[in-house]
Amino acid sequence: MPTNPGPSPRILWGVLGILVLAGAIFLSNRTADTPEGIPVITDRGGYVDAIKKAEVLSKETLLAADTGKEPTAEESEKVRQSAKIFDGIIRYQPQMVQPYFSSGRCYELIGQKQTAKERYEQAIRNKSFENTDVGKIAAIESAYRLAQILTEDGENERALKLAEPALKDFATLTFADDQTAVQNGLAAKYNTGIAKIYLQMKKIKEAKTSIDKALTYAPDFAEAVTLKKFIESESK
Numbered sequence: 001m002p003t004n005p006g007p008s009p010r011i012l013w014g015v016l017g018i019l020v021l022a023g024a025i026f027l028s029n030r031t032a033d034t035p036e037g038i039p040v041i042t043d044r045g046g047y048v049d050a051i052k053k054a055e056v057l058s059k060e061t062l063l064a065a066d067t068g069k070e071p072t073a074e075e076s077e078k079v080r081q082s083a084k085i086f087d088g089i090i091r092y093q094p095q096m097v098q099p100y101f102s103s104g105r106c107y108e109l110i111g112q113k114q115t116a117k118e119r120y121e122q123a124i125r126n127k128s129f130e131n132t133d134v135g136k137i138a139a140i141e142s143a144y145r146l147a148q149i150l151t152e153d154g155e156n157e158r159a160l161k162l163a164e165p166a167l168k169d170f171a172t173l174t175f176a177d178d179q180t181a182v183q184n185g186l187a188a189k190y191n192t193g194i195a196k197i198y199l200q201m202k203k204i205k206e207a208k209t210s211i212d213k214a215l216t217y218a219p220d221f222a223e224a225v226t227l228k229k230f231i232e233s234e235s236k
Contacts, residue, residue, distance in 0.1 A: 037081070039088035047092055050085050058082035058106055065109050079106045095129040101138040104145065113149060120146035124162070133173050137186075140166045144193055156201045163194045188218035195227055207231060 041047050057078040061071050071079060083106035089099040104119030120142040127139035143166035150159035167190045175183040195210035208231050214224040 037084045038091070039085055041088050041092035047089060050089050050092075054082040054085040054089075054102065057085070062105060062109065071109060076110050080110050082106050083110070083112075095126055097123045097126045097130050097135040097138040097142070100126060101142045104142060108145065108149070117146060117149055120149075127169075136169060136173060140170050140190070144190055147193060147197065151197050151200055154200075156197055159197050160194070160201075163190070163197060166190065167194065184217040185221070188214040188221040188224055191217070192221065192224045192227060195224070199227070199231070204231060204235065 039046070039050055041050055061075040061079055065071060083103050086099050086103035086106060090096075090103060093099060100119045100123035104116045104123065107113075107119060108116035123139055123142035124146070127136065130136055130139065143162045147159040147163040147166075150156070150162070170186065170190060173183075191210045191214035195207045195214065198204075198207035198210060207227070211224050211228045211231065214221055215228065218224070
């Protein structure tokens, strides 16, 4: 099996601005919960505590999911709780991108696809308010994940209209020298995502072009290598 040298889930988690913690951290008295279990955040301290609590609940499960591992029932419940916390953060900071992306990621993992789509859509709409590369990456990730969902639902044209501008947005970002592997891995992932859309549309030439681009960034990117072999076999 080819090795994927692209962005490790742990590195990407850091790029998306989630704090690294040691041990369990609980919500402070600055927050209370609504009857739906959504925390009411009223100040910056409660906001920071909520982010930390959400990480404790869902970080490891989301990282494992990015490697293909299915969550257990207990893990899914923790991710559901994390989604509610991110929804509380959304109410406190409705113009941010990251909470919508994080909420959408949680809902997607526990199978609430429609809610996930709504969160990703709002994250993309909020990108005009973002001045940071972290927020912009969250908007790009939202577009990527939403495009994947739409492709699964057969909405290929709409998926392509999301994925291609997101890739162009990604090209405008600046990464530190020690983040080159992350940058190349993300570029490979996004180009591979576009290739998958083209394959669903039976546009083999365009799919091959996108795969070749992906492999220029990360020659051993596993998904791109697999798709390239598939395209070559279909072309014989």
